[in-house]
Amino acid sequence: MLFRAIAVTALFLSSLQVLAAAEVNVLSSRQEFLLRPFLERFEKDTNIKVNVAYLKKGLLERLQQQPGAVDLVLTVDIAHLTKMSDAGLFQPHGSSVIVQNVPVQFRDVQGRWTALTTRARIIYHSLKRVKPEEIPTYEALADAKWQGRICIRSGYHNYNVALISSMLEHHGTDATRNWLKGLKANLARKPQGNDRGQVKAIYEGLCDLSVGNTYYMGKMLTNPDQQAWAASVGILFPNQEGRGTHMNVSGGAIAAKARNRAEAVKLLEFLTGKHAQYLYAEVNHEYPVKSGVGLSSIVRGFGSQQPGIKNGTFHQDSLDLTRIGARRNEAIRLLDEVNFDQ
Ligand SMILES: [Fe+2]
Known part of the structure; x- marks a missing residue:
């Protein structure tokens, strides 16, 4: 009986550890005030902890130097997305949710990046x-x-x-x-x-x-x-x-060496969804990429x-x-x- 109780407790603790271990590491050239409104919601909804490293410039170099440290990249401008993609620093997201949410002209057809807002x-x-x-x-x-x-x-x-x-x-x-x-x-x-x-x-x-x-x-x-x-x-x-x-964009991509790939895809999907789309666009006076999402006043x-x-x-x-x-x-x-x- 005692042995069983210990075994059950051990099982419970290890499953807690699994839950606690769910996280995603984001490298972002976008500022904290833009991301904060919806990242908290994502953490609450999914129990996935989001760690963000904010970096104004040099994302490509950071990805090259610390490949395993980043799961998801958030940045602006097609030039940055293309450069990092061409350098082999992204991998396809493979998500039909993203494909459905984002019009084809605003995403890489191979899924290596997607726009999240447009300007x-x-x-x-x-x-x-x-x-x-x-x-x-x-x-x-x-x-x-x-x-x-x-x-x-x-x-x-x-x-x-x-x-x-x-x-x-x-x-x-x-x-x-x-x-x-x-x-x-x-x-x-x-x-x-x-x-x-x-x-x-x-x-x-x-x-x-x-x-x-x-x-x-x-x-x-x-x-x-x-x-x-x-x-x-x-x-x-x-x-x-x-x-x-x-039009130009802000966008996101799954890092080629992502250690938390599934969580990163989940976050990228969330960012193309209705709730995050409105907030992400509204807070920086941009346009949502997902159709049917309203514009700020x-x-x-x-x-x-x-x-x-x-x-x-x-x-x-x-x-x-x-x-x-x-x-x-x-x-x-x-x-x-x-x-x-x-
Ligand atoms: Fe700007």
Whole structure:
């Protein structure tokens, strides 16, 4: 009897250990305030402990140096996802849940990464000096009419490289080179600063147009020091009549050497599900990838001055992100050729 009691206790303890051992190690370039709202829910729902290492830059190097330490990677931009994937640092998730939740243009068909939120790269225009109808497309940024009126961050920043890559995919090399030359000729100053810095420059009257990501509007609107910048501009979703506005992503992937693969897949599935999708998108003013998930009230207001845009809904370019990633080197070569930042 005593022996049986000991055996049962031992069994109970060992099963507790198994439960306690369920964990997943995340390497994230996304900040803690973005992940916190839904990671707690995941831990509660699944009993899987989530350990997160936050790292602003150098995820690829970290994965190479400590391969077994990471199960799931969370990052932004197609360039980062493609680079790590090409370096063999990801493995296919093999999940039909993810395939169902994420539209095909926003995930690797082999399952090595998936987008989790999307952001549009749009044109910010001075509400005072430019009507949205005046600048309907990215292509129009090269029109001589805008000479000395455009501000932009470095052409080599990943966000701009992806936009140029999409131009390459749609128009080919020669047309994209000419477009870059035209855009450069229209700049009010050398490329510099970040996306919000360009909006500040519009507010200060240095320029009338800039190129930037949508969520920065949300960040400025919720930052008392930047609300005046936000109030001076409107969001213009380019190419609504044609192919749609260029999109980029934040994403996630299963590390090639994941020790807790099953738990990592579960977390990635959770991140593409309805609950996490709303929270993940809302907290950084982004768009959910899963269809049918609502937009936050701030995001619904984006583009409200633009004819045809209602409740923040706009026509998105459905170009496959994998093809954008593949054009990266060519885009950088063109930037060199036209001396874009000089
Ligand atoms: Fe950003």
